[in-house]
Amino acid sequence: MSDEVLRQLDTLELKDQALNGSISGKSKKDVEHKTSIKPSNQLSSGLLGWYAACSSRELKEGTIHLFSMFNEPLVLYRGKDSQARCIKDLCPHRGASFLDGEVKNGELVCPYHGARFSSKGECTNLDRITCQHIVDTNYNNYAKKIHLYQYPCIERDGYIYIYYNGNAKTNLNEFEINSSLDDTLAESYGFLPSEYEFEEVVVDFKCDWARIIENHLDILHIFWVHGDTIPDKDVSRKVITSFNQAITRESRQIESKYNHKDPEKGEFITIKFIPPGRIMIYKGSPDTARYVQVLDHIPLAQNRSRVIVRHYRRFLKNKIFTKIFMFKNLQQRIFYKVFAEDYNILKTQTFNQQMGYIEKDNVKLLGEDKMVQYYWDWLQSALIKDNPWGLHPTTPTTNTVHLDRPMKYPPENPTLAIRNDQSIMLKLLIRALIPIGLLFLLI
Numbered sequence: 001m002s003d004e005v006l007r008q009l010d011t012l013e014l015k016d017q018a019l020n021g022s023i024s025g026k027s028k029k030d031v032e033h034k035t036s037i038k039p040s041n042q043l044s045s046g047l048l049g050w051y052a053a054c055s056s057r058e059l060k061e062g063t064i065h066l067f068s069m070f071n072e073p074l075v076l077y078r079g080k081d082s083q084a085r086c087i088k089d090l091c092p093h094r095g096a097s098f099l100d101g102e103v104k105n106g107e108l109v110c111p112y113h114g115a116r117f118s119s120k121g122e123c124t125n126l127d128r129i130t131c132q133h134i135v136d137t138n139y140n141n142y143a144k145k146i147h148l149y150q151y152p153c154i155e156r157d158g159y160i161y162i163y164y165n166g167n168a169k170t171n172l173n174e175f176e177i178n179s180s181l182d183d184t185l186a187e188s189y190g191f192l193p194s195e196y197e198f199e200e201v202v203v204d205f206k207c208d209w210a211r212i213i214e215n216h217l218d219i220l221h222i223f224w225v226h227g228d229t230i231p232d233k234d235v236s237r238k239v240i241t242s243f244n245q246a247i248t249r250e251s252r253q254i255e256s257k258y259n260h261k262d263p264e265k266g267e268f269i270t271i272k273f274i275p276p277g278r279i280m281i282y283k284g285s286p287d288t289a290r291y292v293q294v295l296d297h298i299p300l301a302q303n304r305s306r307v308i309v310r311h312y313r314r315f316l317k318n319k320i321f322t323k324i325f326m327f328k329n330l331q332q333r334i335f336y337k338v339f340a341e342d343y344n345i346l347k348t349q350t351f352n353q354q355m356g357y358i359e360k361d362n363v364k365l366l367g368e369d370k371m372v373q374y375y376w377d378w379l380q381s382a383l384i385k386d387n388p389w390g391l392h393p394t395t396p397t398t399n400t401v402h403l404d405r406p407m408k409y410p411p412e413n414p415t416l417a418i419r420n421d422q423s424i425m426l427k428l429l430i431r432a433l434i435p436i437g438l439l440f441l442l443i
């Protein structure tokens with residue numbers, strides 16, 4: 001584990017726990033026993049563990065980022081020294097949400113009675129929410145009781161990673177961390193993000209989380225669904241092809257290499273699934289690839305999922321050039337279009353799955369679906385082992401306050417895509433007007 005991660009863990013007092021997923025206060029044997037219960041497919045990680053939950057760019061100082069994991073509402077914010085914190089969205093005074101709360105000088109403020117919480121989660125203005133006699137006689141005891149419920153949280157490579165196990169604690173030292181963050185980081189797979197520039201979009205879907213992962217592991221649909229959108233002559237409906245597939249399963253990843261059947265054409269693409277929620281796509285090897293796509297999948301709730309998509313590139317690194325060519329806007333335009341193309345399929349496929357139609361014998365996985373099959377194998381055993389949807393279950397009578405909130409990003413909310421298109425049009429117009437203006441000046 002790198003120094004930077006250790007330093008951040010140090011401040012969270014979790015360093016001795018997170019190294020290689022070891023557990024504080026337990027013998028190595030206990031740990032080995034716990035982690036040796038692997039699903040049959042060999043991947044050691046289940047559905048609980050480290051997730052890239054938010055991009056660093058999204059988590060602005062002084063703001064509250066509400067999201068959820070497996071139905072449980074959570075909050076991300078920057079506490080003292082800008083350090084990212086992840087807490088359960090529940091004020092320990094009377095159970096209000098921090099929606100409409102604020103962050104002041106690194107302290108989280110509850111919107112109901114104004115309780116303030118330090119970066120460590122302690123209430124710092126108990127005198128505001130309790131009677132004077134408690135303040136006078138029993139202050140310390142009460143201050144300890146009123147404490148935020150937290151999850152371990154580490155910022156790295158421009159992502160906010162959280163360790164999610166569905167059981168937030170007032171004391172981070174009590175966490176049992178059973179998987180190593182290193183196994184999620186791209187650098188552990190030979191890819192150094194610092195050597196690349198990247199474009200990023202975040203997309204929200206009202207559909208099942210696993211269906212999106214499946215979609216990103218599925219190369220067959222790329223030709224058919226995205227053939228007109230992805231700017232690559234080898235990707236089109238006309239050239240739908242099959243590949244020689246070399247697929248491997250190891251303890252921390254499933255990797256599939258797709259080679260063109262024509263040896264002269266070489267490798268088409270490599271896809272890596274890193275549980276629980278990360279996918280990397282590249283050509284060649286990750287350390288030399290010109291272009292690496294990293295997709296992080298966040299299981300917000302049943303029927304609600306978020307994906308952080310990053311395209312890292314070694315080319316066009318000159319910022320002025322990329323500005324002139326509107327590279328960022330044009331890339332975003334492609335991303336938004338690609339995800340919009342998938343959206344109806346994912347929503348209806350989710351329905352079919354929930355109705356029990358996508359069952360063995362009803363659907364037939366074919367040769368090229370091997371990656372999906374391996375993912376299903378892992379998912380099935382991980383769902384049984386971790387039961388993440390059973391940790392914070394909702395019922396038909398549960399208040400839908402969170403589900404009623406609009407989802408933030410395209411394709412569910414097309415505003416950002418429209419704004420991006422308008423920005424492209426405006427920039428094109430300005431570029432067209434400049435030479436005309438210069439001509440006028442010369443005349």
Ligand code: FES
Pocket residue numbers: 091092093094095096110111112113114115129
């Ligand atoms: S519920 Fe948060 S301060 Fe009272």
Ligand SMILES: [Fe+2]
Pocket residue numbers: 215216221222225226338342
């Ligand atoms: Fe797709």
